[in-house]
Amino acid sequence: MVKTSPNDFKCLYRSNEANVRWLANHFFGYETTEARGGALPPFLKMKVFLRYIADPRYQHGMGEIIGVHQSIVSKTIAEVTEKVWQKAHLWINFPSSNEE
Template sequence: MRVFLRYVGDPGFQIGIGEDIGVHQSTVSRTVTNVITRIVQKSNIWIRFPTSCEDLRNAKNKWQEKFNFPSAIGAIDCTHIPILKPFMYADEYVNRKNFASINVQATCNLNEEFTSVDVSWPGSVHDSRIWKNSDIYNVMKWNRASAVLLGDSGYGIAPWLMTPFRILETAEQRSYICFVQLKQRFPILHNKIRLDTEKVSSLVMRCFILHNVAKHLDDVAVYISGDVANKKKSITNILPTMQME
């Protein structure tokens, strides 16, 4: 787990991490793959979207208490995670800014915890298409609690989605703040992830899970890649909660 956290806490060069820790690059690679597999067992515990009427109403009440905004239960947005351009279907991964990425949709609550994450789309796909094909879209469309998500103008207005972004800046920027925290905790997401395409989505999802673990531990510090002391503190806090040896 320590090797994995060091990997996602750096730009993602396995050779350099191996040299710093004193293990071979192949050991780093195997460890990263193993931890990715093990963390997935915890995903349903740490990333959960309110689906029942009771859960949706509770989320609405909490959002209104904090932001004085009725009906909202969270914010939604997408972010591009840079990757190596794959050999297969390469053009599908090139986004409008002309670099290869996956376009990740996420929702978050008022505590800046992610409540849903979709890592299955290549970078060329527009945010609105991801939204309309997501499980969360159907949950919100058919919810009987009159709950809404807050998003930017790229999504379009619906009875269960309110835009534009500037209407309630403090509340609607919650998703933006979450993404900033996520990428500062895990700098590998800022850089080009050097893994096979099929492993990238799994790695990214694990970073979202660990972000929620950190929030659960009240670990609110923002980490800069060179801040070794803060990294070590983060590792110490996260390990017991994940219950990994």
């Protein structure tokens, strides 16, 4: 995988590498390098997801860049979306009274 400069990284993923690694660890637990059967590591999953959120038209291009089929990109987006949804209650709070 080609190393991305900090400026390019921020442009592509709308955050710096440390924050993206934190998000990957928050939603997937400790990062693994397991890649058997085409499994993407959590950091790469988060990069795919953030790139898609930044530009939804980019599924095919992202697949070409990281060397996976567009269907893997699509499944990754669905998987990360589910992980975000599962932890949404930690980040999103609605008022429980008129005073709040």
